[in-house]
Amino acid sequence: MGKTLDDFYKKQSVIYKYVLYFISIALIVFFFPRGGKFKYDFQKGKPWQYENLYAPFDFSIKKTDEDISAERKLLESNKADYYTFDQQVYQEVLNKYEVNFKSAFSSDALSTSERNKLYSAGKAVLDSIYKDGLFKEQIGSDEVFLIRNNTARTIPQNSIKYVSNSNTFIASYIDNFRLGANKAELVRVLNSVIKANVTYNKSLSDKALQEELSKVSFTRGNILEGKLVIAKGEVVESDNYNILNSLKQEYESELWKGSNYYFILFGYTVLVALVLVMLFLFLKKYRPEIFANNNKVTFIFVNILLMVFVTTLVVKNNENYVYVVPLCILPLILKNFFDARLGLFVHVLTILILGFVVPNSFEYIFLQIIAGIVTILSVSELYKRANLFISVGQITFIYIVGYFAFHIIHEGNLDNIEWVTFGIFLLNGMITLFAQPLIYLYEKIFGLVSDVSLLELSDTNSKLLKELSNKAPGTFHHSLQVANLAEAAANEIGANAMLVRVGALYHDIGKMNRPAYFTENQITNANPHNELPPKESAKIIIDHVIEGIELARKYNLPDRVIDFLRTHHGTSLVYYFYKKQQEIDEDVDEANFRYPGPIPFSKETAILMMADSVEAASKSLKSPTYGMIDEFVEKIVKGQMQANQYLNANITFKEIEAVKKVLKQKLTNIYHLRVEYPE
Template sequence: MTANKNKKRKLQTPGTRHRSVRVGLFLLLGILLYVSMLDNVQPEQLDVTLSEPAPEDIRSPITVEHEALTAEREQEALDELDPSYVHRNDYVLMQTEKINTIFELATEFQEAQNADTAPLDDHVEQLQATLEEEMDQSLPEETLEILLNENEEQLMIGRDAARNAVHEVMNEEIAVDDVPAAREEAEERISMSMGNTQLQNASAAIASRMVTANYIYDDENTAERREEALDEVEPVLIREGEILAQEGEIIDAEIYEQLSLTGLLDDEFSSFPYLGLLLFVGMIVTMVAFYAGQTSSPLRYSNQALFLYVLVFFIMLATMKVMSVLNLFDMEGILWLTPIALGTMLLAQLISYRVALYTAVLLALVGSVIFNAEATGNFHATFMIYALFSGLAGVFFLGKTPQVAKILQSGAFIALMNGLTVTSFYFLSNAPITLERYGVEIGFAVGSGFLAAVLTLGLMPFFETGFNILSKTKLIELSNANQPLLRKILLEAPGTYHHSIMVANLSEAACEAIGTNGLLARVGAYYHDLGKTKRPQYFIENQMKIDNPHDRRSPDVSKQIIIDHPYDGARMLEEHHFPKQIVDFAKQHHGTSLLKYFYHKAKEKDMEPDEADYRYPGPKAQFKESAVLGIADSVEAAVRSMEAPTGEKIEKLVNDIIRDRLVDGQFDECDLTMKELSIIANTMCETLQGTFHSRIEYPENRDVKEKKANDG
């Protein structure tokens, strides 16, 4: 009992998902990415000198503002801007009110003078002081004396004359420079309207003092206009990709300053490009890790598949680096020869169709950095688009068919897609097309498709052999009836062979219905009961015209023989170096289910059996195809034992088996959903009803049966 438990624990250890190994593989992928792109992000530094010719065409690696030239443009815009002035119409009212006040004060002081015996000079001084205090205004003493000596009627005449003159003059715009002329005009107007010479002089003096500038500088409006003018000034930019100096051009002070602004002359070490690359690589690795953890592909549960993924990525990085070096030798369009589709087609064949699609995007991103020598920035956007179309084209056309001819056809399709992509680049640029150059670049692009297909065909056998990979091509090879182990089952356990064929049909149909790998399930079903060839007579499908040997064995012995067959088969498959997934089918198809027949038989004999001893050690199904195979295995055996299977009986039986396995926890470690279990049940029922359909009994058959019955 203890030995069985230890065996169970050993078999259930998930040896392919050690966390430390997975972390190490993701770190390895990150290191490979970082090293492959490191030299592509190192800041370019030029060895140029003032007044010396440029050694090559020099382009700006970044977009940066030329602040000095921008400041010059702004100053020019401000110099061209005239100040804003405003005509203050309210000033004339203010000044005429002041005139009213002056004459009113003069009238008041005349009344005080009549009641007081103080000399005139004292009243003049008091009036002057009052004007200065209340109006901040002073007038000549002669003018004040005249105002104090004139009667009230004359004062009103003088007031009106001064007011009219100021009003008429200040209705016009008067700038600061125009004030003297305006005052003279006011005096002339008074002289023309008054006859009293003394009062005329006083009114003219008052009007002259009251005329002031009313067309004045508008500080607020001018500030707004300056801001608007500055906003309209476009900053002077040195744009990414702009030619700063052509080859042979003398480096003058202006060019030298532009080189300095774009960082091409910096000798100081900057860590920002390296940190940026680290972040970029970190994001790629993180996205791969998230995808590997969530997808249903082998990346999720197999470190071997993850290592293979890293290896394919490394091959593509090395390929792109080699092509990028060749691209530096001025070979026009050589970068289009890069077989980007090689990586995606390998991954589609070796791991998963969806993984290949996802990786096509990542390879395009990485390639845009590796091939940035011709780009003005850190990313070659044109190559990224080309690589994306090329990688996706290979996966889409290849599909899920593992035929060799399909890979070659994919190469032709990739070549066509590459040629169309390069042609679209030419048309979009709207540049004159040179047939010679266009022909060379199209040739490289077309060659890339065929090169990717040839390399895929060449590398596939090495991956399949070196990693014992279960590709679609390998699956078809393993399904060949001439495989030694299949012939072993056919010759030594023919009933098991027929059972396996039926299970394969059920498993493939159900897996295809839920969108998983039907071919994998079929091949796994062929070999899942290989262990029965060790003692074929102990399994009911092989007990034709012989007694059941279990009748002569105790339940303990019988259950151990039955329990051993999945692991005997797994060991035989491992000895023949079969892929791990096929071995897993053999180990997992019974999970930890209970041998009910022998368990109850032991109970009937009062052996007091422990239920754990009558269960398979497991492991339970770890992936959907294995779980489906386990259902199909039980269903086929149960339906075969039915005497008169009908649609209703089959449907009930299938649902009961699935329900029992679900309640027993046999699906706890795989990703099957309730909806998928329902689809599996329906699909198996349809397949079984087609196999065990009712046959029409013809009259001659009834006659033969009746004759045999009578003879018997």
């Protein structure tokens, strides 16, 4: 049992990677939309590259969304409007007419027969006007249905009467009667009682429209099994493109049914597993330090899963907005935390996974890979805000140009270009700007360090560096000089200059606890080491590394910075006190005079070791010349190499030579050496 537990603890890192691998596969396949994949790839305007394609089964030719939308718009523009005839209003008009007529024609000047004639004429005019009802407002529809007594009948447009034109109708009807001098008064009476009695029936009109819209067919004809769909070499044009799309949709929906479900699921699982295996192999072979760190591996997988999840969510809801997903955030973030090569590799693998589910996969993969390459090439010094805006502008421009080119290839013109897609690309760029707060969030969650954080740490007004400058001003000045030397050397060989500079600024913070025991802080000739045995003096010197690490943890410095504190002396010997101890006792335990290590394990930590040793030793030079500087830099670096201090650092001999060259140039500038002219 105990042996089993020991094996488990030894292999827990590997076991974790297996668990992460299988969980990631399961989640990605789970995110995928439920549908098969058509086995032929085709594009509009391109020739059919396969053998003659015959219909494998009967299927309907589906109309495009544009065709269906056009039909619906046509129905909506030609819809029939229903209006209701209000008999009660008409009766109110007649009652009011009778009252007003009696009031207007009550004099004895008219005989009963003349009054009856006038009344009958007025009522006849009202009957004519209200025969098809009186409408309040203008009608735009070509076809109008009037509902009267629960019966709907069509009203011709030219027979519709409006309240606004009632004077015209009254005048034309009244002329048919010979009324003499009483005509004007009767017209006045009729105008006083006229009122609209036809109202728009919205519910019935909408119901009729919905019935018509529901009759819109989503297909136009059928293709029978065995019929030739497209011949080899035939250009995919508008008609057969629609037929092929219809076959593709039918094929993918049918393929996912029945026992096929499990086979397709298995196929997706295998492909995703292959992609993720490639990622593990890349990390193990080319980024072993990342592969060994489960936190960083988890960070990479979380980013892949996040992009897959967001993209598939958009595809499931509305595939037209697939380019809204800011996929370029992935290489941008990975380059910021790791390096450009890893960022691009992970970006390409993620696109390959998404290629299974997005529409127009070739176009999508092409555009996203090009955009990813532009991201890698353009994004640098992300801590400068302007750089991110410039990079996002370039990425958006590439998307727009790429889409524009694909549209021309497919359509051959600009007639049907969807301008809203350009807006989608602009939105994509705006969301990509969210990379900055996302980087900060990732730093807090995964404990990683970005250039933005390094820039903040490099501020010499920070609390810890302020304390160092107050307690150990000589050490602080030494750290600044080392930072300048190391940064210049890092720039020369393409290492992370910002990281080296920050590491150099903090590498000696452990000297704050006992600053007087370090020569750069001794302002008098009194040396406290003179009162101590060499072994104890060596322990004080060596302990500044351990005490520095403790201080760094107290002030929450990132591990990548603490690495410089651990390694800046490697496992080198405190040579001065070691020799003094040998003078007292020849039988000396060398381990008591060696730094605990570890030795540098990166270019950056190796550069700091060289710069630190060279800068400290340069203080002992008296009246330095070019030859002296050259000789002592060579001597110090050679000694470190012979002591195998750079054995674990991925730095080449060529890069070491470049670093030495920079150190010599910088020290020459520091000591203001001039060319000696002959007398």
